[in-house]
Amino acid sequence: MSRSHVAEGLLPAEGDVPGSGDQPVLVVENLSVSFATPDGRVQAVRDVSFSVDGEEVLGIVGESGSGKSVTMMAVMGLLPKTATVTGSVRFRGQEILGLPEKELRRHRGNHVAMVFQDPLTSLNPVFTIGNQIAEAIRVHHDVSRREAMAKAVTLLELVGIANAGQRAHEYPHQFSGGMRQRAMIAMSISNDPDLLIADEPTTALDVTIQAQILEVLERAQAAVHSAIVLITHDLGVVAGMADRVLVMYAGRAVELGAVDDVFLHPRHPYTLGLLESLPRLDDDGQERLTPITGSPPSLLHPPAGCTFHPRCRFVRPMCGEVVPELRFVGGLGQRSACHYAEELQAVDQGRG
Ligand SMILES: Nc1ncnc2c1ncn2[C@@H]1O[C@H](COP(=O)(O)OP(=O)(O)O)[C@@H](O)[C@H]1O
Ligand SMILES: [Mg+2]
Structure with a gap:
């Protein structure tokens, strides 16, 4: 099976994608999202900036509730009406925030696609798998x-669906969880997106299936030459697949850089904590992990200064007063939002 052949058959509209793969596909600047709730305003995402280059895989990691999904819902134009959004989300140069619904639908159909944790929420139970994918294709292509x-x-x-010709006539409930996720990935690339957003795509699956699904994502990406934003709470997934990683904590971007840099010499105490809470083997062969103490703050009343300071083992008085900016750390390619990022160098030797 030739990938380029598959892609060519699918890509009559390639001409409408301008420029080289070098220019960023997505630029998010100072994005903030809050929700009005009966208890008050939830500050889900605060002042987050990042970009995604063509054909790059950006991982977004952070504990549950850190604002990963809300960030990418803003990129999809899928936030509910209760959301207040400020900042800028530009897709191939076009501002997405504030677009009317009709144009948002076009944006979603032509340029971005999303794969969710649970494919059953996106697949329609009453249509066959093949029909759903075919219909998705027909919405945007003039084909029989x-x-x-x-x-x-x-x-x-x-x-990787075996006997695809027959299985296309089956319904979602006849597919296993892993097969459904494969089908969702097939559907997500059916309109040749420039950006594929995968939100915890393997979280609901057996460990044995997870690696297969990531491989399928990579194959899908290669077929349509898209960029990927891979959202996960699992650093292992990011390590295996992403080029760069954005670490989020309590709605803020706290570290951003190449995966190798961030993993080998983290420059934010939260990233360090995530790495230390991965299971690892001790000298005596015992599995050990060190969870981060405490829990994430309420986003109704987030702490002043650095949002991580109540849990940080390196905390100093300034941390509770001044919000640290995401800045380049001396001599390194990555950025950290810690006032004392440079001091984490002392921790590098002790790890690993
Ligand atoms: N529609 C909504 N209304 C109110 N709060 C929301 C809504 N959607 C998300 N949130 C809140 O925003 C925060 C970030 O959520 P989310 O982006 O889903 O986190 P993550 O994907 O990192 O687990 C959470 O505190 C969540 O409860
Ligand atoms: Mg989420």
Whole structure:
């Protein structure tokens, strides 16, 4: 099976994608999202900036509730009406925030696609898998039902569904969890997106299936030359697949850089804590992990200064007063939002 052949068959609209893969696909600047709730305003995302280059894989990691999904819902234009959004989200130069619903739908159909943790929420139980993918293709391409179905089958083959021609006629409940996620990935690339957002795509699956699904994502990416934003709470997933990583904590970006840099010499105490809480083997062969003490703050009343300071073992008085900026740390390619990032150098030797 030739990947380029599959991709060519799918890409009659490639001409509308301008420029080289070098220019960023996505630029997010000073994004803040809050929600009005009966208890008050939840500050889900605060002043987050990052970009994603063509064909790059950016991992976004952080504990549950850190604002990862809300950030990418803003990029999709899928936030509920109760959300207040400020800042800028530009997709290939076009501002997404404030676009009318009709244009947002076009943005989603043509440029971005999303794979969720649970494919059952996105697949319609009353239509066959093949039909759903074919319909997704027909919304944006002027092709016959037959042609669309043939492409759907090719896509299902690409994501590793055996006997795709027959299985295309089955319903979502006839697929296993892993197969459904494969089908979702097939659907997500059916309109040749520039950006694929995968939000905890393997979290609901067996460990044995997880690696397979990540491989399928990579194969899908190669077929359509898209960028990927991979959201996960699992650093292992990021290590295996991402080029760069954005670490989020309580709605803020706390560290951003190449995966190797961030993992080998973290420059934010929260990133360090995440790395230390990965299970690892001691000298005597015992599995050991050191969880971060305490729990994330309420986003109704986040702490002043650095949001991580109540849990930080390096905390000093300034941390509770001044919000640290995400800044380049001397001599390194990565950025950290810690007032004392340079001092984490002393921790590098003790790790690993
Ligand atoms: N529609 C909403 N209304 C109110 N609060 C929300 C809504 N959606 C998300 N939140 C809150 O925003 C915060 C960030 O959520 P989320 O982005 O889903 O976290 P993550 O994906 O990192 O686990 C959480 O505190 C969550 O409760
Ligand atoms: Mg989430």
